[in-house]
Amino acid sequence: MRLVNTLTRLPEMTGAGELQAPEIRLWKKLPLETIPTSWYIPYQRVGMPMATTASARESKTRLLDAALYILRAKGYTATTVDDICEAAGLTKGSFFHHFKSKEDLAVAAAEHFSAMAGHVFASAPYRSLPDPLDRLLGYVKFRKSILLGELPQFTCLLGTMVQEAYETHPPIRQACQAAMDSHAATVETDIAAAMAKYGPRGDWTAKSLAVYTQAVLQGAFVLAKAHQSAAVAADCLDHLYRYIELLFHPTPTSPAKETS
Secondary structure, eight states, rough: OOOHHHHHHHHHHHHHHGGOOOOOOHHHSOOGGOGGGGGEEOOOOTTOOOOTTTTTTOHHHHHHHHHHHHHHHHHTOOOHHHHHHHTTOOOOOHHHOOOHHHHHHHHHHHHHHHHHHHHHTTSGGGGGOHHHHHHHHHHHHHHHTOOOOSHHHHHOOOHHHHHHHHHTTTTHHHHHHHHHHHHHHHHHHHHHHHHHHHHOOOSSHHHHHHHHHHHHHHHHHHHHHHHTHHHHHHHHHHHHHHHHHHHHHHSSSSSSSGGO
């Protein structure tokens, strides 16, 4: 059975107007060892029955996987239950068996996205670097390296939903905040270790710098959408890399071009 990346196949699978973007195969652009197997599902076109095998995804997971792309492409308000069901190849009956409402799905999608992202970053190559500052800079470089494919494939589900729903849907805001805070906490661990080793001067904290990295990333994603290009986001991450270097080493130890 041929395996493909869920997020790269959804534009082709949905058959929905603006989502018919050219397929970008992330699994050909990233080293296989950096792509967790949880990103892959058996290939299936919408409307075709999926074979009943031990490796087949459960319907709830298929709905969540579909939501990751559709919500990032269309936004929370414009996304319909029909959109999600069509992309997942499932019926509304299946949808409402698992979720009480679209809001309920969005909350679960935020948690699903967070779990998937946690797996991706935990298995990324930079995690094996012994020096905490190298891990921190490696994190920024890794974030830049995965700016691949169409905008809905690399922008953040959490940032997309919370900008739209923070006032009207408190459960979505809370789910997005929890996921963002959890990811920032993993970055904070390396920052704290780097501070202990290198002792940079200043009244800032590991937590404040971790939150700042996420602010840069979310802003970079918004600019990428405005410009319809990942290039502006890559430039923002280059500047973040230089900024972190200067915090720990007033004289940069490596040229900025190494962030490429």
